[in-house]
Amino acid sequence: MTTTLRAPDPVAPAGPGRARRGLAALAGLLAAAVALGVGELVAGFVGPAASPVIAVGDAVIALVPEPVTAFAIRTFGEDDKTALVAGTLVVVALYALLVGVLGLRDRRLAVLGVVLFGTVGALAALTRPAGAPADVLPSLAGTAAGVLALLALLAPLATAPASAPGTAPAADRPLVGRLRAVLAAGDRNGAGLDRRRFFLTGAAAVGVAAVTGGGGRLLQRSTEVTSLRAGIRLPTPSSPAAALPAGADLSRGIEGLTPLTTRNGEFYRIDTALIAPRIRPADYRLELTGMFDSPRTYTLDDLFERDDVIERDITLTCVSNEVGGALVGSARWIGVPLAALLRENGLRPGSDQLLCRSEDGMTIGAPTRSALEVEDAMLAFGMNGEPLPVIHGFPVRMIIPGLYGYVSACKWLVSIEATTFDAFDAYWIERDWAVDGPIRIASRIDTPDMRREFPAGRRAIAGVAWAQTRGIAKVEVRVDDGDWAEARLSPEVDADLWRQWVLPHDFTPGRHVLTVRATGADGEVQTDERADPFPAGSTGLHSVEVLVG
């Protein structure tokens, strides 16, 4: 009874046809945009981490093998997150094109395709370590909107026969029947192709996607935690950092040289969280568990009100930093001495690992010994006079001078479990990075900039060098195959803080290769042997080639 009574459409060829397939693919793309837009809007209410794109991106981070992560950090550096989101969107777009074309053949396939996509988003959101049931809402709403948009967009491409024999006109049928008719409509011979209606519907879809997506992003950004953070007053440290000696920061007089203290907004950021966890200060709890005699739970006020708050200048470094790289920064941290806190909870002997957990479920395993013995190891809540910025771990993180961030600097820290390395592999260790993470001595040339040609004559070669906990004793620079020449160092502030160095040089025209080498206060000379960041940090000397006009 389903034979069509209409004559074949003279314009549209039998079968899908190229133009029609192209429009169907576009329909898929637009429907995906609507789905993602509505998902973002609902995530504006539920929480940014529940956004389908973010949840799927987070799941990808959790699932990809280490070489891929290392490649991403190496290639994109701090733009790795942008690259991941872009990559996720490209995959979604390709999938959406396919779903659109399949939908032309069979609407049920289209619906199934969108539902499958939504299920992946919902599962990704739900299975995050900090996932809550409400986190499926953005994906659910997005799926519903995506299905409606796709059906509306496919309709003008393959209109069902106006009235097949034995059926009432669509408008008179109950909703279920109408829905079934829409779903059953395929690209039958003779089905009309209504371009005008398609493009009008498409324009509406673009509008909905833009408004919901844009609105969602705005809602996600203006979270209450940002303003609660701004209202916090940090305690005055009972042991403040020493005042910087006069002329301590050489960057005032040398263009291009890294400042002694990195501004919060310019501090590098490396973590696995596509959206930084947002913790309300009043809700914050730090739980101690595992091998303690009398473990306590601390509120933020408990930490603020202590009388042993310290302030120290410490350089933080990422193990992924390449020779000459920018994944290093220095700040004046304020916090509670870690050793004191561990001892007063009755830390038992036998624990060699402090397993730190962050709000988003990330694990970082710090050596218990370093936490106890490294001077100025702390639970930090202040960074350069402000509460920690949200992306740098608000409200509390760990800082242990001399250890790379991946084994010490847990951000959004909510629990410390005293345990052993035998008992548990933290996130990066599972991915085969070294269990021990002492920062290797390093030096970097900041200026002159190798990308810009400059005129012959006298000019400063300058940069920074670091060897946390040991300190830098000497920095030398070599131009081409010349002798090593000793650079002037900025005054030593703290062995945990990098030192700037500068060496004026008379440049002759032509190409020159500049190389830098540091010596630690313990006598260690930086090796010229090249090692990749994986698995224990890069080594090798930083060289730049400059062109002198």
Ligand SMILES: Nc1nc2c(c(=O)[nH]1)N[C@H]1C(S)=C(S)[C@@H](COP(=O)(O)O)O[C@H]1N2
């Ligand atoms: N919760 C959490 N803490 C984390 C990470 C992370 O992925 N999640 N990354 C670590 C790494 S690898 C480094 S180098 C430092 C970087 O700190 P920053 O982003 O404040 O510079 O944080 C560490 N703490």
Ligand SMILES: [Mo]
């Ligand atoms: Mo790192």
